[in-house]
Amino acid sequence: MSATHPFGAGPRGNIDPILNEVMHALDRLLTDNESTAIDLSSLPFGPGEIEELEEQLGIGEIKAELDALGKSLIRETIYPGVWWLEHRNTDGETAGRYIEITRVPEILKAQDADIGAGLKQLNRRLEPVGDAAVT
Amino acid sequence: MKDERTLGEVLLAKGVSRRGFMKYCSATASLLALPPAMVPRIASALESARRPSVIWLSFQECTGCTESLTRSSSPTLEGLIFDSISLDYHHTLQAASGDAAEAARHAAMEENRGEYLVLVDGSIPLGNPGYSTIAGISNVDMLKETVADAAAVISVGSCAAFGGIPGANPNPTGAVAVNELVKDMPVVNLPGCPPIPTVITAVLAQFLTFGQLPDLDHYGRPRAFFGQTIHDRCYRRPFYEQGRFAETFDDEGARLGWCLYKLGCRGPITYNACATVKWNQGTSFPIESGHPCLGCSEPGFWDEGGFYQPISTARIGGGTALGTAVAAGAAIGAAAAAMSRRRQAKTIKEG
Ligand code: SF4
Numbered sequence: 001m002s003a004t005h006p007f008g009a010g011p012r013g014n015i016d017p018i019l020n021e022v023m024h025a026l027d028r029l030l031t032d033n034e035s036t037a038i039d040l041s042s043l044p045f046g047p048g049e050i051e052e053l054e055e056q057l058g059i060g061e062i063k064a065e066l067d068a069l070g071k072s073l074i075r076e077t078i079y080p081g082v083w084w085l086e087h088r089n090t091d092g093e094t095a096g097r098y099i100e101i102t103r104v105p106e107i108l109k110a111q112d113a114d115i116g117a118g119l120k121q122l123n124r125r126l127e128p129v130g131d132a133a134v135t
Numbered sequence: 136m137k138d139e140r141t142l143g144e145v146l147l148a149k150g151v152s153r154r155g156f157m158k159y160c161s162a163t164a165s166l167l168a169l170p171p172a173m174v175p176r177i178a179s180a181l182e183s184a185r186r187p188s189v190i191w192l193s194f195q196e197c198t199g200c201t202e203s204l205t206r207s208s209s210p211t212l213e214g215l216i217f218d219s220i221s222l223d224y225h226h227t228l229q230a231a232s233g234d235a236a237e238a239a240r241h242a243a244m245e246e247n248r249g250e251y252l253v254l255v256d257g258s259i260p261l262g263n264p265g266y267s268t269i270a271g272i273s274n275v276d277m278l279k280e281t282v283a284d285a286a287a288v289i290s291v292g293s294c295a296a297f298g299g300i301p302g303a304n305p306n307p308t309g310a311v312a313v314n315e316l317v318k319d320m321p322v323v324n325l326p327g328c329p330p331i332p333t334v335i336t337a338v339l340a341q342f343l344t345f346g347q348l349p350d351l352d353h354y355g356r357p358r359a360f361f362g363q364t365i366h367d368r369c370y371r372r373p374f375y376e377q378g379r380f381a382e383t384f385d386d387e388g389a390r391l392g393w394c395l396y397k398l399g400c401r402g403p404i405t406y407n408a409c410a411t412v413k414w415n416q417g418t419s420f421p422i423e424s425g426h427p428c429l430g431c432s433e434p435g436f437w438d439e440g441g442f443y444q445p446i447s448t449a450r451i452g453g454g455t456a457l458g459t460a461v462a463a464g465a466a467i468g469a470a471a472a473a474m475s476r477r478r479q480a481k482t483i484k485e486g
């Protein structure tokens with residue numbers, strides 16, 4: 001059963017207010033270098049509304065997939081600096097949806113702890129076999 | 136044995152990368168209804184948090200509350216929060232039974248004196264202690280003994296919080312809620328039949344992250360989840376405002392997704408987070424499936440008249456409560472949604 005929305009075919013419940021918020025956040029990013037994140041999970045979306053919001057934001061130039069504790073899909077929307085983030089769990093179920101208004105989402109950047117772990121691993125790999133046996 | 140590892144160490148041992156950990160922290164912020172800007176603070180708190188010991192007591196219950204949590208836990212992100220506690224006693228889930236199980240409960244109490252959490256599902260029969268016993272110990276005795284050195288008690292589900300089905304008229308076992316017996320320590324009520332699993336894990340996450348219990352309403356429920364009615368956040372609300380109601384479950388209004396008020400919806404007087412947190416990993420909630428809210432997170436919801444009678448004809452405060460709730464709901468709804476949106480969109484200064 002699909003529910004019709006009382007506002008008819010025009011803009012629906014939450015979409016316009018969120019787009020407005022995104023617009024103000026983009027302005028702040030440009031003028032004050034301030035990032036904003038909107039957690040979509042606590043907003044009362046009706047059936048189909050979130051998909052419509054996603055469609056309105058569209059698909060931009062960058063798409064990335066993160067594989068940590070399940071997949072995460074990160075992509076820029078048609079508005080540069082506006083990112084759609086979707087975290088999934090290991091069963092592929094959605095665990096969180098966010099709109100981030102930022103230059104690069106933090107989760108895409110390599111993190112110091114992981115860089116350190118990678119460095120150690122590479123170091124070990126390049127150790128001469130004889131030395132490794134000594135240590 | 137007491138687990139001394141921090142949560143950061145536990146996750147690292149599971150091979151969770153820093154990015155994975157950040158994802159976990161974002162999910163925790165969502166759970167706690169905190170703005171995403173709080174993620175770095177949550178990350179540093181969780182990294183060094185020690186796993187709290189949890190003793191889970193099940194009394195007069197149907198195991199639906201445990202099902203609600205465990206069905207949703209592994210392998211979701213929230214599941215990790217559940218995994219990151221040290222569940223030292225739960226007689227439905229643990230392998231040990233009888234004396235060995237009771238010894239585990241006593242050991243957890245001893246080793247974590249003053250720091251452990253007690254989770255309870257089910258109500259406690261006072262009519263005759265023999266109505267419900269575990270290892271020969273009556274529910275009331277086990278509760279009193281176990282909470283003696285606890286940090287706090289969390290009543291999971293409407294039975295533990297308000298007496299629930301066992302306490303419904305004529306209450307044959309003399310069932311009472313946990314907070315009628317535990318008076319000298321914080322008791323958090325997480326009602327619902329069953330409660331939303333996310334709400335259970337959120338309270339655990341808050342304790343884990345900040346070492347604090349959430350802010351509570353007058354029924355002892357966390358305000359973050361029970362601060363607004365289903366009606367305040369219901370996506371069918373515009374139909375309600377326009378007076379468009381489904382009159383039967385298969386009429387034109389029902390097909391068009393109109394308001395379910397006339398079919399008995401208790402949304403206007405029910406405080407819970409179903410309309411936003413939703414069920415089954417955020418898939419939907421009963422009203423989205425065309426069924427009215429039954430009011431399961433409110434005290435005495437079983438005794439409030441027929442589920443399919445409009446609340447104006449049901450037995451709630453002689454019928455006047457509805458008028459007030461509906462009128463207030465209409466005014467509060469829009470403002471609450473706007474406030475919540477503002478709260479969600481806190482900003483972070485770029486470093
Ligand atoms: S009465 Fe029920 S269905 Fe109608 S708007 Fe309120 S919560 Fe939604």
Ligand code: SF4
Nearest residue numbers: 407409428429430431
């Ligand atoms: S919609 Fe109402 S009856 Fe259903 S789970 Fe939520 S509070 Fe309980």
